[in-house]
Amino acid sequence: MALLTMTGMTKRFGNVVALDDVDFELEAGEVHALVGENGAGKSTLMKVLAGVQPPDEGATVLAGESVRFASVTEAQAHGVVMVYQELALVPSLSVAENLFLGSIPRLVDYRALYARARELLEQVELRIEPEQEVALLSIGEKQLVEIARALAREGRILVLDEPTAALSATETDRLFDIINKVKAQGVSVVYISHRLEEVFRIADRVTVLRDGRRVGTCTLAETSAEDIVRLMVGKAVRRYTRPQRQGAGELGRFQVGGGGLEPTTITLRAGEVVGLAGVIGSGRERVLPTAFGLHGTARWQGRPVRSPREAIRQGIVLVPSDRKTQGLVLALTVQENVSLATLERLQRLGFMQLAREREQALHWIERLSLRPPEPAKPVHELSGGNQQKVVIAKALATEPKVLLLDEPTRGVDVGARAELYDVIDDLSARGLGLLMSSSDTEELLGLSDHILVFRHGRVITELHPPFAYEEVVAHVTGAHQMA
Numbered sequence: 001m002a003l004l005t006m007t008g009m010t011k012r013f014g015n016v017v018a019l020d021d022v023d024f025e026l027e028a029g030e031v032h033a034l035v036g037e038n039g040a041g042k043s044t045l046m047k048v049l050a051g052v053q054p055p056d057e058g059a060t061v062l063a064g065e066s067v068r069f070a071s072v073t074e075a076q077a078h079g080v081v082m083v084y085q086e087l088a089l090v091p092s093l094s095v096a097e098n099l100f101l102g103s104i105p106r107l108v109d110y111r112a113l114y115a116r117a118r119e120l121l122e123q124v125e126l127r128i129e130p131e132q133e134v135a136l137l138s139i140g141e142k143q144l145v146e147i148a149r150a151l152a153r154e155g156r157i158l159v160l161d162e163p164t165a166a167l168s169a170t171e172t173d174r175l176f177d178i179i180n181k182v183k184a185q186g187v188s189v190v191y192i193s194h195r196l197e198e199v200f201r202i203a204d205r206v207t208v209l210r211d212g213r214r215v216g217t218c219t220l221a222e223t224s225a226e227d228i229v230r231l232m233v234g235k236a237v238r239r240y241t242r243p244q245r246q247g248a249g250e251l252g253r254f255q256v257g258g259g260g261l262e263p264t265t266i267t268l269r270a271g272e273v274v275g276l277a278g279v280i281g282s283g284r285e286r287v288l289p290t291a292f293g294l295h296g297t298a299r300w301q302g303r304p305v306r307s308p309r310e311a312i313r314q315g316i317v318l319v320p321s322d323r324k325t326q327g328l329v330l331a332l333t334v335q336e337n338v339s340l341a342t343l344e345r346l347q348r349l350g351f352m353q354l355a356r357e358r359e360q361a362l363h364w365i366e367r368l369s370l371r372p373p374e375p376a377k378p379v380h381e382l383s384g385g386n387q388q389k390v391v392i393a394k395a396l397a398t399e400p401k402v403l404l405l406d407e408p409t410r411g412v413d414v415g416a417r418a419e420l421y422d423v424i425d426d427l428s429a430r431g432l433g434l435l436m437s438s439s440d441t442e443e444l445l446g447l448s449d450h451i452l453v454f455r456h457g458r459v460i461t462e463l464h465p466p467f468a469y470e471e472v473v474a475h476v477t478g479a480h481q482m483a
């Protein structure tokens, strides 16, 4: 009998069906991988198991006992511990305090605490002092502290949600040693990853989710990477295809690097969309912020780009991935947001030229078919897709030659998505050069003139049309390298 059986798990967030009648079984002492494309429902399924979110429907049986965890603490009491994709450590506390968070008695015997912390850190082969503040650790070290913390809870089921996204190759090897060690002690591990070569290295079985449904569970010894990719992707529905544009002359060349991204040169032609693909931690997610002068080192046409201001001066502008925190001031109006990056130009003798500001906003509202077409509307009253258009308008108002699009449709619904794709195509037709980083494979296929695939901090391949969906996924997940 399986240690854990989840049946008929269903979870909705508003209109989104994150889980649709999913079954999942876990054997004692098994490493069970959970894979699927972004948004497939992997984290949600495990959050339901770990007591983070209650399911709308579904039943869980753990060691023969029917359970329904109303909280993380309750799940932990039953031996279910999860290390989250977004790390959950408290930066201002010490490593030891984080390890025992929630279980430290009021009168702390710090000597005992540190001694136990040392043991745990040794288990994960992490050579740091328990007194050290967590804020000072690298991401990889933090990840290992999280895992040590899970071990401290003496779980029967350990859930790791993309644990290696921020780990180096050596740290990954160390993690795999640890997984094998706890597995030998009878602990079951659920391993969520976008990297198939890791899945084959560490897991016994794999369950594949697609669009909130379970599409298969297989024993890895009897399965190929291609089989898994086929399950993940299903039938490739291409919703948007950008017309092929005549590539004009070379617009320029980026040289970017630093912070886990090896020195990389990217050539951009006028009217071209270059797609950047790769899982988190592949270096892909660093390219655009680096090219915009936010971190790392960047050169455009041989000239250094040391800050966003220098980037904008050279005609380069970024549409950031997180529009809420980086792109928009939600309390301000559409008009005010659009003019944020061009204040200097719109001011005269220190006064804002409101008529010109409004004129500029109206221009972009029309060009991007913003709805409702009201410059004085506060941005927080707009839909996600229309907010994203305001971010693009703000970027375009700087009159760039190069537009860096970071996850341009994250959180944008299907209708608004198609409109944004038209906007992107229109910009390319006007001779802009576009670099687009996206974790949405369909989007990359539909818009890119060619695609650079990143793995381990560098470009491992460049793909040209006609693109095959499965081929792109195979390169991104590493299935291709394994074949």
Ligand SMILES: Nc1ncnc2c1ncn2[C@@H]1O[C@H](COP(=O)(O)OP(=O)(O)OP(=O)(O)O)[C@@H](O)[C@H]1O
Binding pocket: 013, 016, 017, 018, 036, 037, 038, 039, 040, 041, 042, 043, 044, 045, 085
């Ligand atoms: N708290 C939430 N509120 C609203 N929607 C959510 C919430 N959590 C998840 N979703 C939605 O549920 C779906 C499944 O998300 P989930 O995080 O489980 O995907 P995932 O398979 O873990 O993806 P990734 O590989 O990107 O981590 C997505 O459409 C996501 O946008």
Ligand SMILES: [Mg+2]
Binding pocket: 042, 043, 044, 085, 161
């Ligand atoms: Mg997830």
